[in-house]
Amino acid sequence: MRIQIQIFLGTLFLVATGAILIFVGLREDERMAEFERYQKAQQIEVGAELFEINCRGCHGLRGEGIPGLAPPLNDRHFFTERLAEVGWQGSLEDYIIATVSTGRQVSTRPDKYPGAGKPAMPTWSDRFGGPLRDDQIRSIAAFIMNWEATALGEVALETLPTPETEAADPITRGRAAFETYGCVGCHTIEGISSGAVGPNLTHIASHAGERKAGMTAEAYIRESILDPAAYLVEGYDDLMPKTFADTIPADELEDLIAFLLAQE
Template identity: 35%
Template sequence: MSVQFKILMGILVTAATVVVMLLYGINEDNRMNQYQKNFAGRSIQVGAEYYETYCMTCHGERGEGIAGKGPPLNRTDLLDLKGTPYLKAIGWGGTTADFLHNTIAAGRPQFSKFYEDESYQAHMPTWSEDFGGPLRPDQVVSLTNFILNWAPGEYEPVVAPVTPTPGPTATPIPPEEILKAIPFPMPPSDQTLASGKDVYTKYCQACHGENRDGKGPGAAGMAKPPRDFVDCAGMATLGFVTHHDAVANGIPANGMPAWGKKLSNEEIWQVIMYEREPCKLFTPQ
């Protein structure tokens, strides 16, 4: 190749590169807009997953709220980004996004005046690790984006506390079938009890108390206090089947959540054994 040819080719190829860059640049505004939307969408997707893990048990599967546990989130008065009558009512000067972000991150140390005619069992806990919660800042942002995506809200928000109607119950399983489902030999081994303790610490301790005496911090203000597992006289009347039913399906009237979907069969039985351990009630009745 002669020198001139190489120079000519070099110039042509460089010019082609410049043309490609310019063509790319023409679409750059459009592309950046699309990417902003793309990442907002991805953030909402991630937020939906975290919502299932952390928020759904109190605020409902689709943000419709659960009476006695958590207020609705898909409310037009909260999320209508133009008017935000709710935020005006409580005198919040910032944006809805800020309000949601701060509420999730720092929690609510006291109940909102807005909901004073309702009674909630527990305060909104702090979620951001900045305030001692379990979530990273990016997780809080994703959750905020997910909740904001409910505006303008299709599902009827539940504003007034209503007595929850029990969902369609499946055909009741006969007691002997339930007892057959115990996945380990009886009486439970120490290892089973230790696993049960893990589950208990994670899910039950808040209300039923560290000492299994029903005096956990979450129990304060409940109309009917949680079950005291140390009280052997009371426990004697609690059969295996009833106990299992209470854990798996909950007692909505008393505020006991249903854990059947959250915990596996094995975990449910482990925690039951741990709860029955103080009174050694291991004989199926």
């Protein structure tokens, strides 16, 4: 009798173990897919932070590009035509990784997007002297690729309600314009930006009035934005976009000038 009970319990255990293994096996694909989605979401989140730190100065916070500086990465053209335009045979994600890693010595569209100097886009991979690891560059590429659905109009994002809190202070608004129009990518202001393509603007208000005889600091700053080739600071090339007269609205221009005049 005891032997029969032991056989029954052993058989029951084997059946139960088999059922559990079958159940786990049936859910394995689903579990692995969920894990991959989680990993991808984490990678995109890391890429978003890296993009904001390293790329927004030239390509804009949302990848909208900055006219006269760097192209948009969040539009239909980038996702549907860019590979054919440059003759790239691989995937778009591989193209992004390669371009970010090695940078660009010259712009492929210098008439529209001359870039941030020489080279037009710096090298970012630490394998070529840049500051980013390969996994960080892959995260940036994943973040950019995550724009595809909205760039192609396949998904429309809901606009979230946000309180309207327009800054009354023109200096505060001017700092926002300094970031929005890509100035942070080329100019250093201590504590705000670290661009090295253009002159350091940390104390521009103290020096601007001395640059051109008979011109006030405000007039000089205004001319430098609207007609940057009118006066070149020694040691710097004529690389600043010539489009700001058309792309910066008058009120934002005044705010930007006010912000720069506060940099004493």
